[in-house]
Amino acid sequence: MPRTPEQREADDALTTAIETVWDAYLELDDDNDPGLLTDYMVIAVRRGYAEDGDPWAQVWRFTRDDSVPEHIQLGLLEQTRTWLTRPDFVVVDDEE
Secondary structure: OOOOHHHHHHHHHHHHHHHHHHHHHHOOOOOOOOOOOOOOEEEEEEEEEOOOOOEEEEEEEEEHHHOOOHHHHHHHHHHHHHHHHOOOOOOOOOOO
16 A cells, blocks of 8 residues: 555655764764665554553554565564674773
């Protein structure tokens, strides 16, 4: 099903926001090539309360233009999981 104009506009805004955040955190020098943003997946959680006071949560993912294949999404998740769970490396400088 084709995306609505509102979805296309939201996807463009999300891509711009990711580029902006990437640039702010990466702090590349002018001489460095930042490359091309090709794929992304944003995972978000919304929380609220039902009328009876019970809490609820909704988890959703958004991908670039709603078109990142699942095998790419799984790769992004696995790469992030590995990065988040890898042991910290301790560098010992014996020369000091």
